[in-house]
Amino acid sequence: MSKTFIDKLLDKSWSRPLLFISLVLAAIAGVGLSKLGLATDYKIFFDDDSRDLAVLEQMEAEYTASDNVFIMVKAPEDIYTPTSLSLLHGLTETLWTLPHVSRVNSLTNYPYSSAIEDDIVIDNFIYEPTQITPEFARWIAQIAPKEKNLFGSLINDDPSYAGINITVQLPGLSPQEEILAVSNTVDTLLESWRADYPDYRFYATGVVAMNSAFIKAAKKDFITLIPLMIVVILVMSAIILGSFKASLSILVLMLLTFAGALGSAGWLGIQLSAPSISAPIIMFTVIVASTIHIINAVKRGLIQGLAQHQAVTTAYQQHGRPILVSHLTTIAGFLAMNVSDSPPFRDLGNIVALGVAFSLLLCFFVLPTLLLTLRFNKHSGKVAGVMARVTALAKWVILYQARIRRWMVPAAILFAATGLLNQPNDDLVKYFSKDVPFRTETETIDRQFSAIYNIGYAFDSGKDNGVFEPRFLRFIEQFTAWLSQQPEVTVTDSPLFRIKDLNQLLNGDLPEYYAIPATAELAAQYFLLYEMSLPFGQDITHQLTFNKSALKLTARLTNMSSVEVINFEQRAAEWLDIHAPAFVHYQYSSPALIFAHIGQSNVISLLEGAFIAFIVITLTMTSLFRSAYIGALTLLPNLLPIGAAFGCWYWLNGQISMGLAGVTAMAIGIIVDDTVHFLHQYINGLKRGLTPEQSITHTFETTMSAIVISSLLLVIGFLLLASSSFEKNAQMGLLTGLTILLALIFDLLVLPAIVLKYLRQLPMKKRISKTETTRSITHSNT
Incomplete structure (x- = not known):
């Protein structure tokens, strides 16, 4: 970076207006913080024009929406006792008081059907607690397991478990408040019942x-x-740099960047969500890693005896251009996430890109003024003092460079190859860490009932009351039978069982009449009697359309990965393609299914984004060093650490979720920063006439300490993200931290060994005189 430009940055006639403009921009952007909201619905993972989401919303419009809370109760011995039935009855009645509740289904209010001559009698199992006697409890224990619409959904083979399903219809006026109102009320209610029934x-x-x-x-x-x-960043930077004031300057930049980036996101209408909430953490980490290079260089200049103004000038002359390029490559990496199929991951990339853009602005327009204003001590920080002795490592690398190339590069390639064995996969429940109650309780419930994994199939007969046609019902019966044979299906739920049950009841309750009625007219009459007899809150709008032209069949599934969900979906689709009558039109969807689809497609789209980032960054490196050869040479130290990290992940986990797929784009934008700093100093050494070995040693002495410090801070920052309760963020933090750590090892060992072999001289670069070389080296050392 030219000395003229640096002098202008540090001249008060330039620096003060630039500082003022930067602060005004940050302030204007910061106003947007008031517009920054928090997304509250799982549907934020999908675009508004998503076909999968459109199908789900259409089905929710035709039938009762699928928003629900499912409660499982485990009795100490048996739910078919007066105490347990009283508990279930009391809890069922209390749950009707929840905000926005539209229905509550449980064993105690199950509409039990019976026939007296030509009349159908439908009563809840329990209306009043006075009904609950030991004899009545024994009667329910005999009857309930025979009810096909009850068994498997709210009771099962283990008599110590029972379920209660609460359907809610949220107004959608204030989604976050409405969702939390329901969930917090449920939590408070259950805590009270836990205390009463220990x-x-x-x-x-x-x-x-x-x-x-x-x-x-x-x-x-x-x-x-x-x-x-x-x-953590402030404490670590103060320890590393040996200066609290240096740490304070980093804090100022972090806060301004926070206001600028998140405020700009607010102006742009971006909402924070569980994935994008990690943006500030990533942003802060990248900012600190960049500023460390400048601050560390200033400290080094002060220790060597330079005046503060000269130390700042020298720092920007040495690191200004690499910092500019590294910011641009980082922005390119995160902007590449815009090819993601899921909006929260695009938001994550855009917020971080905004933060890095503000960081670039602040690094050149605000940081110089801070560095000239604050009076730093001239004592080396503890870690910086240790890193000042890296000459020994440089000599070791020079001595064993051939062995490093011979062993480390093939080993990294082999590890990267195993990374290809990772399977794209997602599990909706495992979006959360094991310490989140939702995950632990969902997994516990799934061992007894289907928790949140299901697929709803909507079948349209094409005419009013068409669902009662025998041929239509026979098709539903065939599909139900096929579903029941699938290992993933725990139970099916549709009006079919009720229609067959009604036919049996109105034919003397003879078992041979548990079948589809002979005519559509009979089926419609039976069902009309049933509807008219239903108790309050027990309508059938969640299964039948108003004109009875279509019905919804729900296959409840065990918790499974996205790959397993899609495999099941494909098998069912193949069966329907073969067996569905021509007059039947169908569609299917569920939250679990559309998450499985977005998980698979998002992995592919994020990898495509990583490829785009890789191309852009390679071209940027080529432009920076004005050499396609050098640009191509940087591919190895930038790509191999990423490949090796995914190889390590294969042995740790073996599955790549839609969050982890974004690590490639992010990581290549971050780890290329250190490559830029290293090569910039190494090439400058060659330009000054140093031998490759001398240039390596000089680069280690002047740049490697900042590379190590910034990389370690990046690793610490991303490992902090690994403690997130949102498992996707935690895994992303862990894998990115691992990638940066491997990249640091490559920068310390492999990159020097590569340039010593393949970049011993600059192509088509004129040599400079020995006198100029000596003067340049002397100036650099001062």
Whole structure:
């Protein structure tokens, strides 16, 4: 970077207006913080024009929406006892008082059907607690397991478990408040019942519980991880640099960047969500890593006896251009996430890109003024003092460069090859860490009932009352039978069982009449009698359309990965393609299914984004060093650490979720920074006439300490993210931290060994005189 430009940056006639403009921009952007909201619905993972989401919303419009809370009760011995039935009845009645509740289904209010001559009698199992006697409890224990619409959904083979399903219809006026109102009321209610019934266990899951978990995970990360990140970074930078004032200058830049980036996101209408809430943490980490190069160079100049103004000038002359390029490559890496199929991951990339852009502005227009104003001590920090002795490492690399190339590069390539064995996969429940109650309780419920994994199939007969046509019902019966044979299906739920049950009841309750009625007219009459007899809150709008032209069949599934969900979906689709009559039109969807689709497609789209980032960054490196050869040479130290990290991940986990796929784009934008700094100093050494070995040693002495410090801070920052309660953020932090650590090892060992072999001289670069070389080296050392 030219001395003229640096002099202008440090001249008060330039620096003060630039400082003022930067602060005004940050302030204007910061006003947008008031517009920054928190997304509250799982549907934020999908675009508004998503076909999968459109199908789900259409089905929710035709049938009762699928928002629910499912509560499982575990009795100490048996639910078919007066005490347990009283508990279930009391809890069912209390749950009707929840905000926005539209129906509550349980064993105690199950509409039991019976026939007296030509009349159908439908009564809840229990209306009043006075009904509950030992004899009545024994009667329910005999009858309930025979009810096909009850068994598998709210009771099962293990008599110690029972379920209660609460359907809610949220107004959508204030989604976050509405979701938390329901989930918090459920939590408070269950805590009260736990206290009253200490021998019983209560668990909760459902779509509302899942949405609440997304909100709480985002809030927890924002409230805990971001302040923790700031404290850790400040303490670590103060220790490393041996200066609290240096740490203070970093804090100023972090706060201004925070206001600028998140405020700009607010102006742009971006909402924070569980994935994008990690943006400030990533942003802060990248900013600190960049500023460390300048501050460390200033400290080194002061220790060597330079005046503060000269130390700042020299620091910007040495590192200004690499910092400019490294910011641009980082921005390119995060902007590449815009090819993601899921909006929260695009938001994550855009917020971080905004933060890095503000960081670039502040590094040149605000940081110089801070560095000239603050009076730094001339004592070396503890870690910086140790890193000042890296000459020994440089000599070791020079001595064993051939062995490093011979062993480390093939080993990294082999490890990277195993990274290709990772399987793209997602598990909706495992979006959250094991310490999140939603995940633990959902997994517990899934061992007894289907928790949140299901697929709803909507079948349209094409005419009013067409669902009662025998040929239509026979098709539903065939599909139900096929579903019941699938290992993933725990139970099916549709009006079919009720229609067959009604036919049996109105034909003397003879078992041979548990079948589809002979005519559509009979089926329609039976069902009309049933509807007219239903107790309050027990309508059938969740299964039948108003004109009875279509019905919804739900296959409830065990918790499974996205690959397994899609495999099941494909098998079912193949069966329907073969067996569905021509007059039947169908569609299917569920939250679990559309998450499986977005998980698979997002992995592919993020990898495509990484490829785009890789191309852009390679071209940028080529432009920076004005050499396609050098640009191509940088591919090895930039790509191999990423490949090796994914190889390590294969042995640690073996599955790549839609969050982890974004690590490639992010990491290549970050780790290229150190490559830029290293090559910039090494090439400058060659330009000054140093031998490759001398240039390596000089680069280690002047640049490697900042590379190590910045990389370690990046690793610490991303490992902090690994403690997130949102598992996708935690895994992303862990894998990115691992990638940066491997990249640091490559920068310390492999990159020097490569340039010593393949970049011993600059192509088509004129040599400079020995006198100029000596003067340049002397100036650099001062």
